[in-house]
Amino acid sequence: MLSGIQLFPEEASTFAPKVDALYFFLVAVSAFFVVLIAGMLLFFAIKYRRRSPNEVGAPIHGGLLLETVWTVIPLLIAMVMFVWAADLYFQAYKPPKGPAINVYVLAKQWMWKFQHMDGQREINELHIPVDQRIKLIMTSQDVIHSFFVPDFRVKMDVLPGRYRTLWFEATRVGTYHLFCSQYCGTGHSRMTGEVIVMTPEAYAAWKAGGVSGDTMATAGEKLFTNLACVTCHNAQSGARGPILTGLFNQKVALTGGHPVVADDAYLRQSIMNPGSQVVAGYQPIMPTYQGLVNEEQLLDLIEYIKTLKAMPAVPTVTTSEPDGRAVPKSSARSLPVAPSAQR
Amino acid sequence: MTTAVLPRENYLNTDYRLRSWLLTTDHKRICILYLLTITMFFAIGGAFATMIRLSLVNPAGTLVSDETYNKLFTMHGIIMVFFFLVPSIPATLGNFLIPMMIGAKDVAFPKLNLASWYIFVTGGCFTLWALISGGVDTGWTFYTPFSTLSSNTNVSLAAIGIFIAGFASILTGLNFMVTIHRMRAPGMTWFRMPLFLWSMYATSLIMVLGTPVLAITLLLVAAERVLHLGIFDPSRGGDPVLFQHLFWFYSHPAVYIMIVPGMGVTSELIAAFSRKRIFGYEFVAFASLAIAVLGFLVWGHHLFVAGLSIYSAMVFSLLSYLVAIPSAIKVFNWTATLYKGSVSYATPMLYAFGFIWMFTIGGLTGLFLAALGLDVHVHDTYFVIAHFHYIMVGGAIMGYLGGLHYWWPKMTGRLYPEGWAKLGALTIFLGFNLTFFPQFILGYMGMPRRYHVYPPEFQALNVLSSAGASVLGIGYLIPLVYLLWSLKYGPIAGDNPWGAKGLEWTTTSPPPTHNFAVTPIVTEPAYNYAGEQEESRVG
Numbered sequence: 001m002l003s004g005i006q007l008f009p010e011e012a013s014t015f016a017p018k019v020d021a022l023y024f025f026l027v028a029v030s031a032f033f034v035v036l037i038a039g040m041l042l043f044f045a046i047k048y049r050r051r052s053p054n055e056v057g058a059p060i061h062g063g064l065l066l067e068t069v070w071t072v073i074p075l076l077i078a079m080v081m082f083v084w085a086a087d088l089y090f091q092a093y094k095p096p097k098g099p100a101i102n103v104y105v106l107a108k109q110w111m112w113k114f115q116h117m118d119g120q121r122e123i124n125e126l127h128i129p130v131d132q133r134i135k136l137i138m139t140s141q142d143v144i145h146s147f148f149v150p151d152f153r154v155k156m157d158v159l160p161g162r163y164r165t166l167w168f169e170a171t172r173v174g175t176y177h178l179f180c181s182q183y184c185g186t187g188h189s190r191m192t193g194e195v196i197v198m199t200p201e202a203y204a205a206w207k208a209g210g211v212s213g214d215t216m217a218t219a220g221e222k223l224f225t226n227l228a229c230v231t232c233h234n235a236q237s238g239a240r241g242p243i244l245t246g247l248f249n250q251k252v253a254l255t256g257g258h259p260v261v262a263d264d265a266y267l268r269q270s271i272m273n274p275g276s277q278v279v280a281g282y283q284p285i286m287p288t289y290q291g292l293v294n295e296e297q298l299l300d301l302i303e304y305i306k307t308l309k310a311m312p313a314v315p316t317v318t319t320s321e322p323d324g325r326a327v328p329k330s331s332a333r334s335l336p337v338a339p340s341a342q343r
Numbered sequence: 344m345t346t347a348v349l350p351r352e353n354y355l356n357t358d359y360r361l362r363s364w365l366l367t368t369d370h371k372r373i374c375i376l377y378l379l380t381i382t383m384f385f386a387i388g389g390a391f392a393t394m395i396r397l398s399l400v401n402p403a404g405t406l407v408s409d410e411t412y413n414k415l416f417t418m419h420g421i422i423m424v425f426f427f428l429v430p431s432i433p434a435t436l437g438n439f440l441i442p443m444m445i446g447a448k449d450v451a452f453p454k455l456n457l458a459s460w461y462i463f464v465t466g467g468c469f470t471l472w473a474l475i476s477g478g479v480d481t482g483w484t485f486y487t488p489f490s491t492l493s494s495n496t497n498v499s500l501a502a503i504g505i506f507i508a509g510f511a512s513i514l515t516g517l518n519f520m521v522t523i524h525r526m527r528a529p530g531m532t533w534f535r536m537p538l539f540l541w542s543m544y545a546t547s548l549i550m551v552l553g554t555p556v557l558a559i560t561l562l563l564v565a566a567e568r569v570l571h572l573g574i575f576d577p578s579r580g581g582d583p584v585l586f587q588h589l590f591w592f593y594s595h596p597a598v599y600i601m602i603v604p605g606m607g608v609t610s611e612l613i614a615a616f617s618r619k620r621i622f623g624y625e626f627v628a629f630a631s632l633a634i635a636v637l638g639f640l641v642w643g644h645h646l647f648v649a650g651l652s653i654y655s656a657m658v659f660s661l662l663s664y665l666v667a668i669p670s671a672i673k674v675f676n677w678t679a680t681l682y683k684g685s686v687s688y689a690t691p692m693l694y695a696f697g698f699i700w701m702f703t704i705g706g707l708t709g710l711f712l713a714a715l716g717l718d719v720h721v722h723d724t725y726f727v728i729a730h731f732h733y734i735m736v737g738g739a740i741m742g743y744l745g746g747l748h749y750w751w752p753k754m755t756g757r758l759y760p761e762g763w764a765k766l767g768a769l770t771i772f773l774g775f776n777l778t779f780f781p782q783f784i785l786g787y788m789g790m791p792r793r794y795h796v797y798p799p800e801f802q803a804l805n806v807l808s809s810a811g812a813s814v815l816g817i818g819y820l821i822p823l824v825y826l827l828w829s830l831k832y833g834p835i836a837g838d839n840p841w842g843a844k845g846l847e848w849t850t851t852s853p854p855p856t857h858n859f860a861v862t863p864i865v866t867e868p869a870y871n872y873a874g875e876q877e878e879s880r881v882g
Binding site for chain 2: 067
């Protein structure tokens with residue numbers, strides 16, 4: 001049994017050796033100071049032990065030089081730690097540009113759901129290829145959870161109502177623990193899973209065998225039609241709703257003048273609470289879809305919107321009304337509104 | 344001291360009736376009331392800890408259900424933090440010693456002092472009621488939206504209990520600050536005060552400024568549960584992370600409420616048992632204030648993985664490193680004090696050594712958590728558990744027990760048995776390290792906190808930790824037994840059994856109700872063991 005005791009986590013991501021290097025530096029500094037202080041305490045305590053009942057200590061008040069030394073040296077060491085660690089944090093929490101495999105993560109009491117672009121859906125298991133950048137776009141359906149893979153040295157809280165992006169690159173094939181590390185209620189310690197890192201070939205085979213339905217974008221497109229989103233967002237200039245083609249990651253001007261970037265969080269917010277950020281030039285007429293779409297469907301919808309790449313510009317005609325608002329010439333206005341409009 | 348007798352009249356024997364205790368405005372009797380109350384809370388919190396450690400011996404967690412386990416660690420945290428650690432040193436030793444150390448008859452507002460105890464007990468009753476009527480399962484941190492939307496336990500009741508107890512804290516802090524400002528005996532200048540008073544002043548400052556924020560936050564949680572305000576509910580446009588900002592704005596400084604008094608006690612112990620002035624008195628004094636002030640600016644380091652912008656995380660990390668410096672200054676100064684001292688190994692000094700050990704390890708591992716990229720890995724793991732237990736249990740309780748032993752002869756007039764006391768101190772020290780050191784390793788391996796069931800590879804270290812906890816439990820029982828024994832059978836202590844400096848040692852043990860026969864006049868600096876004439880000192 002003793003041979004099975006493991007005292008250090010595996011290094012299974014590009015990030016792990018970097019975190020460990022910083023960790024060992026801190027362990028070394030700490031060990032040095034513990035030995036220094038404990039050693040001095042012990043040495044003084046023995047050397048200057050009380051030898052007669054009425055003995056008193058020497059009249060020493062202090063020393064400015066010593067105070068300066070033991071203020072400045074720890075401060076300098078602390079600043080080294082600070083800069084080193086901040087740099088690591090930036091690497092971990094600022095996803096790099098460039099190609100990556102995107103996976104959507106939905107946390108809920110008490111399970112992890114994963115949705116791959118190509119339609120694979122998994123619960124408490126995440127299959128990924130080795131040596132490739134993985135980007136997780138994470139949200140929670142209920143309370144705060146935290147995505148934690150110790151062997152990758154990555155962790156990020158997963159929040160309801162927000163999308164957060166975590167990235168990593170696994171370097172070793174194997175199966176690794178996934179923990180929820182933010183307390184989330186009764187089944188918190190059972191909200192665990194596995195990250196299965198596979199060779200590229202095995203991953204390709206898994207992908208080919210695992211599709212259970214539509215890709216996310218296709219599922220999103222169906223929803224887009226079924227929920228009658230298309231009624232207003234009909235890609236025609238002058239429609240009631242803004243054009244969504246090529247929208248993702250673009251700057252959008254809102255009523256009130258603040259431009260925002262149309263990222264996942266913006267799209268989500270626009271579907272769940274449309275009145276909070278109306279695109280300049282449009283009326284706040286869109287109803288909320290809260291309660292009509294669940295978090296998974298939201299992810300599908302967003303993924304669909306992301307796939308709407310800019311097409312060759314179609315010439316359209318609009319007239320300007322006195323208030324400067326673009327109004328359509330088409331008859332889109334007469335189309336039925338989404339069924340939820342009256343809710 | 345062969346014919347030593349207890350003073351004929353002292354604060355303990357003026358009146359034996361229950362009402363004379365329940366209506367007392369004597370700060371020394373109020374200290375005793377707090378001492379009894381928080382000892383009871385410590386026992387309750389300790390019982391929960393025992394259950395937790397027992398359950399964790401088995402990775403499958405078969406001893407209790409998930410619900411029970413979650414309630415156990417929640418109630419352990421709530422009781423230990425709000426009803427033991429926060430009041431521990433200030434409400435007991437602080438109450439007893441602040442007036443005595445400055446040469447006053449009592450605190451500035453004696454009736455308010457008694458009211459504080461009643462408020463504390465009322466808050467405690469609410470929390471115990473929440474516990475008996477089903478418990479709470481949110482963790483002591485009450486994170487939203489779990490606490491507001493998901494948990495169906497007695498969250499509001501427990502929150503109200505802590506809300507009420509908070510006022511005891513505020514009023515005690517206020518009382519102490521006014522006392523230190525207004526009640527000092529003639530000649531007792533700020534820089535002649537014992538360092539314990541500086542630390543109590545810094546602590547009081549945090550209590551007065553920080554606790555109202557906790558009160559507001561808990562009230563918002565209760566209001567959100569009852570009235571569904573939506574402040575923390577994302578589906579109504581609220582922000583659950585806002586709670587964490589508010590909560591830690593108090594609760595990080597609260598860590599200093601727990602540790603700074605322990606630092607103050609340690610300064611007294613080191614001075615008394617090396618019979619020497621504390622090296623760099625002014626630096627140690629101002630370090631307390633620096634910690635109190637900087638402590639308010641570092642709450643964000645609890646949110647590094649929670650959704651801060653990376654730039655604000657960077658600022659919080661930097662500030663967290665800065666707050667470590669005054670703590671380091673204190674440790675170095677204590678160590679330097681021993682140089683050319685007359686070092687005694689009496690029990691309180693053993694606790695002081697224990698404090699420095701625990702605090703050094705606890706403080707250094709704090710640097711790991713302030714390190715942004717490293718915190719990402721160790722956040723919310725057992726590494727954090729080990730770190731704050733080294734500070735709050737290792738540090739704060741070592742300080743508390745050390746102080747209790749040092750001033751026990753003053754409080755009771757009797758000495759405890761030295762041999763047993765040394766055995767107790769050693770047992771606690773070993774038990775504590777055995778319990779919590781393995782948890783650093785466990786945390787770096789990745790075991791998350793608040794886990795009832797866990798993968799089997801974590802079992803060995805958990806068993807080791809639980810074994811340590813049983814040693815620690817025995818360690819705590821030893822002083823409980825011999826201190827009670829000493830009340831009746833302990834040798835008579837005399838006024839100053841340690842040959843220590845400080846006004847509290849110039850009066851009888853136990854002191855009379857008004858502390859001093861005549862108001863003392865102070866003519867020398869603190870810790871003047873060498874009998875120096877005060878020169879025009881720098882500082």
